[in-house]
Amino acid sequence: MEIKAIYYLIPSLIMFCCGLYGFLTRRNMIAMLISLELMLNAVDMNFVIFNRFLFPEQLEGMMFTLFAIAIAAAETAVAIAIIINVYRSVNQVDVRTLNQMKF
Amino acid sequence: MESVGSIILYTIVCLAIVIFSVLAVTTRKILRAATYLLFTLFAAAVVYFMLDYQFLGAVQIAVYAGGIVVLFVFAILLTSHPGSNSERLASKRRVLGLIASILMLGVCGYSLLSRCNLFAGKPEMEALDMQTVGTAMMGTGAGQYLLPFEAVSVLLLACIIGGIVVARKR
Numbered sequence: 001m002e003i004k005a006i007y008y009l010i011p012s013l014i015m016f017c018c019g020l021y022g023f024l025t026r027r028n029m030i031a032m033l034i035s036l037e038l039m040l041n042a043v044d045m046n047f048v049i050f051n052r053f054l055f056p057e058q059l060e061g062m063m064f065t066l067f068a069i070a071i072a073a074a075e076t077a078v079a080i081a082i083i084i085n086v087y088r089s090v091n092q093v094d095v096r097t098l099n100q101m102k103f
Numbered sequence: 104m105e106s107v108g109s110i111i112l113y114t115i116v117c118l119a120i121v122i123f124s125v126l127a128v129t130t131r132k133i134l135r136a137a138t139y140l141l142f143t144l145f146a147a148a149v150v151y152f153m154l155d156y157q158f159l160g161a162v163q164i165a166v167y168a169g170g171i172v173v174l175f176v177f178a179i180l181l182t183s184h185p186g187s188n189s190e191r192l193a194s195k196r197r198v199l200g201l202i203a204s205i206l207m208l209g210v211c212g213y214s215l216l217s218r219c220n221l222f223a224g225k226p227e228m229e230a231l232d233m234q235t236v237g238t239a240m241m242g243t244g245a246g247q248y249l250l251p252f253e254a255v256s257v258l259l260l261a262c263i264i265g266g267i268v269v270a271r272k273r
Binding site: 080 | 105110113117121124125127128133136137140143144147150151154155156159163166167170171174175178179181182196199200203205207211212215216219224227228231235236239248251252255258259262263265266267269270
C-alpha cells in the first residue's frame, strides 16, 4: 500500500469542516477562536501536502505555512487581548450579549 | 511502497486528527476543547514530520502547541469558571451548522475523490537541510523571502504593542 496525497487531504478536509461547524455554532468567543485555529491549521496542512506531492524540489508551500503560523500566532494574541478587554467591561464573553456597538 | 511502520503511524495520526478535531468542537467544557485542539496540532506536526519537513514540524510544535495553546488556556482561566459547562445549543443553530459543514465536506470530498488519480505516489525529495531553509528565508532572489520575513517581524512588533494597548488597565 502506498500513502497517496488524497490520504492526507481527507483528514485535513475533515478538520476544516469541524472548524466550520464550531465557528457557526459556538457562542463563547474563545471557542470560536479555537474553531478558527482548526480551520487555519487545516489550510496549512493543505499547503504542505500539495508542496510535497506536486513540487518536492521547491519550498513555496512550506514558506507559506511558516509565515501563516507566525501570522496566526500574532492574530491569536491580539484576539485574546480583545476578548480579555471585553470580559473586563461586560463580564462575559458570549457573542449574543455583545451588541453594544451595533447600530 | 511504504513500510508497515509508517502505515501504522499514518493510521494513528489520521484517526487522531479526525477524532480530536470533532471532539474539540463538540465538547461542552471549554478547557477540554483547548486540550483537544492541542492534540490535533500535535497530530498535524506529526504529518509534517512524515512528509519530511522536520523544521516545519518543530515550528508547529514550538509556536502552536507551545505558544498559542498556552495563551488559550490563560484566556480561558481568566474569563470562565473551569469545569462549568457551556449551555446547550439551540437545535436550530446546530442543524444549520451541521448542514453547512456536511455540504462543504460533500462538495470538497467529491471533487477531491473524483480527481484523486491526478496525484501519483510521494515523489523522492532530498533531505531538506537547514541551510536551504535559511537561504530561502534570507535571500532576495526568485523563490526567496526576505521581504515577507521583514514584514512579519514588523507585524509581530505591531502585535506586541497592540496587545499591550488593548489589554492594559485603564
